[in-house]
Amino acid sequence: MAGDCLEVLRGFPEQRVDLIVTSPPYADRRPGGISPDEYTEWFMARATQFARVLHPEGSFVLNIKENVINGERSTYVIELVLALRKAGWLWTEEYIWHKRNSMPGRWPNRLRDAWEHCYHFTLSRRFRMYQDAVRVPIGDWAERRMASLSEADMTRQSSRTGSGVAKRVANWAGRTTVLPTNVLHFATESHNRGHHSAFPEALPEFFIKLFTEPGHLVLDPFCGTGTTCVVADRLGRDSVGIDVDKAVRLRPLPRLR
Amino acid sequence: MAGDCLEVLRGFPEQRVDLIVTSPPYADRRPGGISPDEYTEWFMARATQFARVLHPEGSFVLNIKENVINGERSTYVIELVLALRKAGWLWTEEYIWHKRNSMPGRWPNRLRDAWEHCYHFTLSRRFRMYQDAVRVPIGDWAERRMASLSEADMTRQSSRTGSGVAKRVANWAGRTTVLPTNVLHFATESHNRGHHSAFPEALPEFFIKLFTEPGHLVLDPFCGTGTTCVVADRLGRDSVGIDVDKAVRLRPLPRLR
DNA sequence: AGCTCTTATGAATCATTGA
DNA sequence: GTCAATGATTCATAAGAGC
Numbered sequence: 001m002a003g004d005c006l007e008v009l010r011g012f013p014e015q016r017v018d019l020i021v022t023s024p025p026y027a028d029r030r031p032g033g034i035s036p037d038e039y040t041e042w043f044m045a046r047a048t049q050f051a052r053v054l055h056p057e058g059s060f061v062l063n064i065k066e067n068v069i070n071g072e073r074s075t076y077v078i079e080l081v082l083a084l085r086k087a088g089w090l091w092t093e094e095y096i097w098h099k100r101n102s103m104p105g106r107w108p109n110r111l112r113d114a115w116e117h118c119y120h121f122t123l124s125r126r127f128r129m130y131q132d133a134v135r136v137p138i139g140d141w142a143e144r145r146m147a148s149l150s151e152a153d154m155t156r157q158s159s160r161t162g163s164g165v166a167k168r169v170a171n172w173a174g175r176t177t178v179l180p181t182n183v184l185h186f187a188t189e190s191h192n193r194g195h196h197s198a199f200p201e202a203l204p205e206f207f208i209k210l211f212t213e214p215g216h217l218v219l220d221p222f223c224g225t226g227t228t229c230v231v232a233d234r235l236g237r238d239s240v241g242i243d244v245d246k247a248v249r250l251r252p253l254p255r256l257r
Numbered sequence: 258m259a260g261d262c263l264e265v266l267r268g269f270p271e272q273r274v275d276l277i278v279t280s281p282p283y284a285d286r287r288p289g290g291i292s293p294d295e296y297t298e299w300f301m302a303r304a305t306q307f308a309r310v311l312h313p314e315g316s317f318v319l320n321i322k323e324n325v326i327n328g329e330r331s332t333y334v335i336e337l338v339l340a341l342r343k344a345g346w347l348w349t350e351e352y353i354w355h356k357r358n359s360m361p362g363r364w365p366n367r368l369r370d371a372w373e374h375c376y377h378f379t380l381s382r383r384f385r386m387y388q389d390a391v392r393v394p395i396g397d398w399a400e401r402r403m404a405s406l407s408e409a410d411m412t413r414q415s416s417r418t419g420s421g422v423a424k425r426v427a428n429w430a431g432r433t434t435v436l437p438t439n440v441l442h443f444a445t446e447s448h449n450r451g452h453h454s455a456f457p458e459a460l461p462e463f464f465i466k467l468f469t470e471p472g473h474l475v476l477d478p479f480c481g482t483g484t485t486c487v488v489a490d491r492l493g494r495d496s497v498g499i500d501v502d503k504a505v506r507l508r509p510l511p512r513l514r
Numbered sequence: 515a516g517c518t519c520t521t522a523t524g525a526a527t528c529a530t531t532g533a
Numbered sequence: 534g535t536c537a538a539t540g541a542t543t544c545a546t547a548a549g550a551g552c
């Protein structure tokens with residue numbers, strides 16, 4: 001749906017959404033952007049609506065990263081976490097998205113930035129979670145793990161503990177799947193032309209599988225080009241995407257009120 | 258040196274330390290521990306001494322992770338970041354330590370925890386950093402790419418002058434290493450007896466290489482079994498370790514005052 | 515299909531230049 | 534003086550082309 005989610009969500013019924021997963025706009029001093037100073041206030045107004053439309057056992061996943069302002073990591077992200085908690089959200093967990101292919105570059109005071117936050121907030125301590133849905137086949141996991149760290153990484157930084165890998169392979173014998181950790185290794189997707197998606201499909205896919213079942217309703221209040229909705233649809237979930245520029249809804253939404 | 262670093266550091270001269278790298282005790286409600294509520298106050302008293310003994314162009318690396326209290330990630334860590342910044346420390350960067358082999362286990366409301374913060378604070382925007390000391394082997398993609406530099410590679414940066422081409426070729430010819438990112442993949446070391454493994458040697462090693470030169474002085478104010486000092490010694494740096502239980506200094510400290 | 519090789523580009527950051 | 538725009542730096546991935 002097109003518009004500011006602050007307004008659009010007012011027309012939504014309570015407790016109807018099972019999962020909110022989104023990557024909001026970053027703070028930005030430029031005209032048209034939200035300044036770091038007013039970011040928390042801006043976000044919390046919308047978070048009030050998020051809390052209203054979210055099911056009591058639902059989850060809210062916030063993908064964000066503090067950018068550098070005047071040589072420092074800005075603090076509006078952690079200030080937002082404190083504000084959300086003060087407003088009653090439970091800061092249940094923090095997942096790390098490790099971006100395997102991060103932007104290159106060299107600066108005198110920092111290395112390449114290769115990760116982003118994925119904060120997990122809930123409204124109650126008893127929330128829905130389907131861990132078995134994100135199990136990874138052992139072979140696949142091992143391969144992906146190897147690939148994600150790349151042979152280089154393995155040799156790079158584990159000369160001392162090189163035996164670790166082989167030892168673990170031995171431990172895997174007999175098992176077929178394992179649960180992943182709270183560190184997610186996904187490459188950013190670069191669609192060679194046209195619209196860039198904020199995050200790769202694998203990211204919303206992981207959280208949709210982890211926190212919803214087929215038929216549940218997924219909301220992305222800052223959906224951009226609609227990656228979250230595309231993934232939700234593919235996984236058999238209903239979805240609503242809201243963006244000031246664009247509207248995304250792939251399936252007719254059943255009995256929204 | 259044995260004792261509380263708050264007391265011990267009072268006897269230290271100003272600006273003598275080139276790098277502080279440490280993993281402080283976590284907040285803990287149990288008797289003898291620092292409670293989450295008073296953690297920031299407890300830490301900041303010591304951070305005042307850190308700022309006093311640290312060289313103006315030195316670095317302070319804080320390895321920490323918020324533990325779960327009553328089902329939520331506790332907030333004392335990010336409150337500490339805000340407090341440090343308020344006290345004048347610059348929050349320059351945040352590195353993520355990805356623990357390749359995290360503790361097994363399964364909980365109903367979260368996946369296995371496999372990462373920790375490594376906050377990087379400085380006293381000035383111009384600080385010492387030796388990036389070339391932490392270079393890692395290049396990924397295998399490079400060989401193919403080296404075979405023939407793409408046209409875009411050569412023209413992308415300076416379509417106008419054309420001089421960029423030669424510069425670029427020179428930069429890449431024969432390159433075998435690249436700079437790492439701010440995500441560090443180290444396995445935890447399990448010293449099979451007694452002591453809980455603080456951090457693996459690779460972790461302080463990375464930051465000691467990145468922020469100091471041989472002969473510099475490294476301080477770990479919560480040194481535990483002294484991993485930081487052992488690594489510093491191996492890398493040719495002087496070091497001082499302080500712990501309430503134990504004293505660690507491997508080399509005689511030259512002209513400490 | 516499967517493989518190799520080529521090419522574009524991604525929520526980046528800093529220093530410098532220009533308004 | 535501040536603030537905006539431009540240039541320089543650099544790595545990993547997937548799409549696409551070619552065989």
